[in-house]
Amino acid sequence: MRILTWGAAAAVLLACAPVALAHEGSPNFLSQINEVTPAGSGLDVQVLNRDDRLLLINGSDKTVLIEGYEGEPYARLEPDGTVSVNKDSRAYYINEERDGKVGVPDGVDSKGEPDWEELSRTGRFEWHDHRMHWMSEDDPEEVKDKDVRTKVYDWKVPISVDDREGLIAGTLFWTPVPSSGPSLPLLLGLGALVLVSAVAAVVKLRRRTASTASEAW
Numbered sequence: 001m002r003i004l005t006w007g008a009a010a011a012v013l014l015a016c017a018p019v020a021l022a023h024e025g026s027p028n029f030l031s032q033i034n035e036v037t038p039a040g041s042g043l044d045v046q047v048l049n050r051d052d053r054l055l056l057i058n059g060s061d062k063t064v065l066i067e068g069y070e071g072e073p074y075a076r077l078e079p080d081g082t083v084s085v086n087k088d089s090r091a092y093y094i095n096e097e098r099d100g101k102v103g104v105p106d107g108v109d110s111k112g113e114p115d116w117e118e119l120s121r122t123g124r125f126e127w128h129d130h131r132m133h134w135m136s137e138d139d140p141e142e143v144k145d146k147d148v149r150t151k152v153y154d155w156k157v158p159i160s161v162d163d164r165e166g167l168i169a170g171t172l173f174w175t176p177v178p179s180s181g182p183s184l185p186l187l188l189g190l191g192a193l194v195l196v197s198a199v200a201a202v203v204k205l206r207r208r209t210a211s212t213a214s215e216a217w
Contacts, residue, residue: 025050029152030173031132037166045168048126051133052098054168055126060161066125067158068092072110081123086114095128100135131155132170143174150174 031051036043042060047053058064058077068074068091076084085092089110094100119125132155134140140152150173157168 025052027177028174029134030175031170033170035169038161038164041161053126054129054132058123062162065160068110070110073114075125077123077125081121083119083122083125084116085119087117088112088115098128100130129157131157140174147176
């Protein structure tokens with residue numbers, strides 16, 4: 001029975017692998033940060049999961065504003081750690097999902113006065129910024145050979161630090177998927193084989209036990 005349990009657990013874990021990977025960045029793309037201005041502003045900016053999200057940590061004594069796609073205030077990080085988002089920015093809605101396929105409510109006006117909603121007091125903000133990852137289902141035309149690391153484009157996210165204009169600037173690359181190691185279908189096949197073998201072993205053991213018991217009688 002223990003063998004059966006181990007086999008079943010292995011098969012379940014392998015079957016769940018695609019679900020877990022769905023929440024990560026794309027293995028075919030890598031986004032990197034090249035520069036954050038103004039220089040010496042005390043900001044720490046990172047790319048999370050290859051190309052999935054940006055993380056900005058405000059370690060300064062200044063207010064940082066992140067601009068949305070129409071130049072509107074999108075997110076605000078204050079010196080005391082308060083993090084707020086503008087609910088009257090289209091970016092507030094479409095940044096909820098990596099693919100941007102989120103409906104924007106009627107009446108949202110990015111050019112109006114910001115409608116700030118406090119998120120936390122951590123001084124940290126992470127978001128799907130569609131400027132720094134590939135949005136199309138088709139491969140970039142820049143990629144001529146999928147086995148070669150290739151620059152796709154340079155990207156910029158405008159910010160301001162106490163009204164001083166700045167940028168988070170970076171580059172998106174196409175990256176080949178490593179061919180070494182077993183593929184996912186092979187892993188799933190091996191998991192199924194382990195499960196079938198475990199079941200066969202248990203059945204054989206039970207038959208042998210039953211046979212021994214009958215002989216004893």
